[in-house]
Amino acid sequence: MGRGIYWIWLQNALGVRARAAEIISAFPSPEEMYHAGPAAWRMAGVFTPAQAARLENTSLGEAERIAALCEKNAWSVITPDSPDYPELLLQTDDFPLALYCWGDLGRLKGKLHIAVVGTRNPSVHSVDIAGRLSLSLASSGAAIVSGGALGIDSAAHAGALYGKGATTAVLGCGLACRYLMNNYPLRRDIAESGAVITEFPPETPVCARNFPIRNRIISGMCCATVVIEAGERSGSLITANLALEQGRDVFAVPGDVINSSFSGANKLIREGAKPVFSAADILEEYIYRFPGQLREPFDTRPLGSVPPVFDTMKGTVKAAPPPARPPRKNAEAPVKKPLPEGAGSIEAAVYAVLGTEPTHIDDIVRATGLSVSQVGIALTQLELYGVAQLTCGKRYVIT
Secondary structure: OOOHHHHHHHHHHHOOOOOHHHHHOOOOOHHHHHHHOHHHHHHHOOOOHHHHHHHHHOOHHHHHHHHHHHHHOOOEEEOOOOOOOOOOHHHOOOOOOOEEEEEOHHHHOOOOEEEEEEOOOOOHHHHHHHHHHHHHHHHOOOEEEEOOOOOHHHHHHHHHHHOOOOEEEEOOOOOOOOOOHHHHHHHHHHHHHOEEEEOOOOOOOOOOOHHHHHHHHHHHOOOEEEEEOOOOOOHHHHHHHHHHHOOOEEEEOOOOOOOHHHHHHHHHHHOOOEEOOOOHHHHOOOOOOOOOOOOOOOOOOOHHHOOOOEEOOOOEEOOOOOOOOOOOOOOOOOOOOOOOOOOOHHHHHHHHHOOOOOEEHHHHHHHHOOOHHHHHHHHHHHHHHOOEEEEOOOEEEEO
């Protein structure tokens, strides 16, 4: 690991969102900073008293342990002096002092990076649009960046992979964290064609406050951020605002004007974001900045005319149809886990509708005759019981 240990030590001491550019300019390298000692740290004038104290109290041994864990799992540590460190990210004031990487960021070097973000609970239509748009962008040579979560994030990554392109997932937890394990196959595919990265040490658990913090990386490593289906309080708007602060471009896909789920994206357009109707609406802005990297002619077809990535009836990524098989005789119904004692009649009614095939919440409402709010509350309780889980497009399956 060599010098990388000192970058890990510095990030462990200062935490995330430190004024990285200012701090590292005060010393030739983190290694020399470490050996300079407390008196030099205080004299440098770039550390607060609390930061100087943390530098004294942070062990280099912990950095060595983290480096060994990464080596054991074939994860790389990308530091600001590495040729694979995202170039645009280095231009931000608070770039991460270390990025933990599963995959190969070097594959994405020199590419136009575009962030595609949106709600974790999108409509089927928005999942479809995210997949088609990312497919078109990736097919033209752009690299898609998103957050690896359910919903629009997963659709964007899947679209890029379906288009034989590269994509990066930026996590809000450590690589060793068992985060969204039903999405693990997608993260594995991302790592094989691009990279899964995080600034959080490997064993950092999922924490809600980490996700807005990591959003600056998503926007910071990209020339543009595209928002698809976001309400006015959506975390995607945090990413869009960070992009504007970082001097990057913001685009948005127009949505239903009477549906609050789209109010944030529509507001961005009203305030000056460029509306997106085709991949060309984005790519035409960068053709001269990335000569030889983008494949022309760009796809000018409306997104509805681009081949779909998802089977919207099942919420799954499209694939070649399997060979026909004769139906199994005496096929058995899926075995469901029993509901815990104390489960209510509404939860039981909703659970009875669920199976191994994803079922949309609207279909559950119709099948049970219950209200949307009753079904929503029951589904949340079933998830807490561990007997059901949400998949993309507001669809649920038994676990």
